[in-house]
Amino acid sequence: MTEKTIYELSQPGRQGVRFPEPDVPEQALPDAFLRTEINLPELSELDVIRHFTNLSKLNYSIDGGFYPLGSCTMKYNPKINEEVARLPGLAHTHPLQPSVTVQGNLYLMHTLQEFLQEISGFYRVSLSPAAGAQGELVGALIIKKYHQINKNDKRVKILIPDSAHGTNPATSSMSGFNVVPLPSDERGNVDIEALKTECDETLAGLMLTNPNTLGLFDENVEEVIRLVHEAGGLVYGDGANLNALLGIIRPGDVGFDIMHFNLHKTFSTPHGGGGPGSGPVGVAEHLAEYLPSPIVTIVEEGDDGTPPLFDFYEPKYSIGRMKSFYGHFGVHIRAYTYIAMHGTKGLRDIAEKAVLNANYLMAKVKQDYKLPYDRTCMHEFVVEGAWEDIPDVHALDISKRLMDYGFHPPTNYFPLIVHEALMIEPTETENRDTLDEFASALKSIAKEAREKPELLHGAPFTTPIRRCDEVKAARDLVLCCWIPE
Numbered sequence: 001m002t003e004k005t006i007y008e009l010s011q012p013g014r015q016g017v018r019f020p021e022p023d024v025p026e027q028a029l030p031d032a033f034l035r036t037e038i039n040l041p042e043l044s045e046l047d048v049i050r051h052f053t054n055l056s057k058l059n060y061s062i063d064g065g066f067y068p069l070g071s072c073t074m075k076y077n078p079k080i081n082e083e084v085a086r087l088p089g090l091a092h093t094h095p096l097q098p099s100v101t102v103q104g105n106l107y108l109m110h111t112l113q114e115f116l117q118e119i120s121g122f123y124r125v126s127l128s129p130a131a132g133a134q135g136e137l138v139g140a141l142i143i144k145k146y147h148q149i150n151k152n153d154k155r156v157k158i159l160i161p162d163s164a165h166g167t168n169p170a171t172s173s174m175s176g177f178n179v180v181p182l183p184s185d186e187r188g189n190v191d192i193e194a195l196k197t198e199c200d201e202t203l204a205g206l207m208l209t210n211p212n213t214l215g216l217f218d219e220n221v222e223e224v225i226r227l228v229h230e231a232g233g234l235v236y237g238d239g240a241n242l243n244a245l246l247g248i249i250r251p252g253d254v255g256f257d258i259m260h261f262n263l264h265k266t267f268s269t270p271h272g273g274g275g276p277g278s279g280p281v282g283v284a285e286h287l288a289e290y291l292p293s294p295i296v297t298i299v300e301e302g303d304d305g306t307p308p309l310f311d312f313y314e315p316k317y318s319i320g321r322m323k324s325f326y327g328h329f330g331v332h333i334r335a336y337t338y339i340a341m342h343g344t345k346g347l348r349d350i351a352e353k354a355v356l357n358a359n360y361l362m363a364k365v366k367q368d369y370k371l372p373y374d375r376t377c378m379h380e381f382v383v384e385g386a387w388e389d390i391p392d393v394h395a396l397d398i399s400k401r402l403m404d405y406g407f408h409p410p411t412n413y414f415p416l417i418v419h420e421a422l423m424i425e426p427t428e429t430e431n432r433d434t435l436d437e438f439a440s441a442l443k444s445i446a447k448e449a450r451e452k453p454e455l456l457h458g459a460p461f462t463t464p465i466r467r468c469d470e471v472k473a474a475r476d477l478v479l480c481c482w483i484p485e
């Protein structure tokens with residue numbers, strides 16, 4: 001790395017802040033406050049500004065370039081979201097204020113609950129979970145409590161397709177369930193025969209991502225849900241891929257019992273090192289009383305001139321609280337703004353363009369890369385980042401080489417069921433020129449892999465940090481910054 005640390009830049013006597021002449025007599029500070037051993041760096045204001053501005057430019061971001069990180073929906077985050085979140089009336093409220101003094105905030109949260117209910121077809125939504133994975137944990141705990149209250153303690157098994165995100169088995173197992181993987185069939189759908197053999201009196205539920213992580217719409221979704229329901233189980237929908245469905249189908253109408261939303265994916269709030277997420281959970285009517293608290297509700301209807309009075313309530317069989325206060329309110333504001341700006345037609349347009357962009361890119365990329373499930377995709381697709389006749393080139397080499405072409409790499413090695421997976425999600429916010437440039441970079445890399453594989457093995461050549469030793473990074477963690485003697 002070429003950037004010097006702030007300690008290396010330090011020069012004795014340089015000063016960033018100058019205080020005005022004191023208008024009271026000077027006093028010596030007690031020794032306890034003057035710790036010389038911490039060795040603070042000495043720099044001018046300009047040194048500091050340049051240092052941090054240069055550091056910030058080392059990061060790749062969606063504002064800087066194309067970011068096709070599959071499963072993460074790295075769409076552009078409109079700046080109006082940020083402007084609204086910074087309005088003093090919203091940004092300067094305190095979570096301990098009495099609810100009568102923050103009725104505007106509660107109105108916003110209540111409306112967002114209603115937006116999400118309308119978009120998804122669920123009966124009620126709790127905004128409190130902090131991220132998608134926490135939403136899944138909520139779902140698993142609701143499934144557990146539902147069977148407990150219905151005195152069904154034999155139901156200890158959750159089914160999870162082998163294409164699922166790793167958080168699905170993790171949260172089910174954290175909730176005390178036995179996780180049973182389900183194979184996918186040759187079209188990338190849940191294998192119905194395998195599902196039938198697991199539908200017994202120990203079945204608590206199934207977690208399904210649709211479209212799944214192969215970017216494919218599960219063509220048997222209605223039958224999957226029917227089989228699980230007939231066996232007495234509940235169906236959890238991992239809603240991370242909702243971007244492909246907005247305004248077209250509603251998971252609640254299809255029969256899902258529970259689903260989380262990833263506000264930071266579908267509804268455009270910064271993520272991936274850019275800030276906290278938010279994973280609200282929606283449920284069908286029979287599970288409304290199990291949701292985590294607090295939920296915003298109208299306690300007194302308004303009439304012509306007076307607005308309704310909002311407050312929080314705790315559902316009767318609530319699994320409890322998942323998060324301090326009300327969840328990530330700053331993210332709620334951004335998602336609310338995004339949905340309000342788009343409206344019904346705009347939301348559908350997002351899904352249609354996301355699917356169109358992915359299919360356009362897929363048609364180009366499959367000329368050079370093997371597409372294991374060759375059918376119309378939804379908002380993303382997965383290719384193999386390897387060729388049988390070039391055994392020493394791997395998906396990781398392709399991704400590293402893409403950085404030299406100025407692109408953020410796709411998701412690597414997920415889903416696990418595709419050999420050397422490269423998972424590509426362009427999102428709706430990219431134009432055709434960008435998709436063409438990315439496809440042509442992948443085409444050049446496929447050619448380099450044959451003719452000059454050393455370019456792939458050595459890549460990246462142009463980034464501030466070259467190839468990391470990923471094994472060492474995981475085995476030999478350094479979690480604090482370096483401070484000199």
Ligand SMILES: *Cc1c(COP(=O)(O)O)cnc(C)c1O
Binds near residue numbers: 132134165241278279
């Ligand atoms: C992102 C994602 C999750 C987890 O969501 P987080 O908000 O990152 O916790 C779960 N499932 C799928 C399919 C995802 O893409």
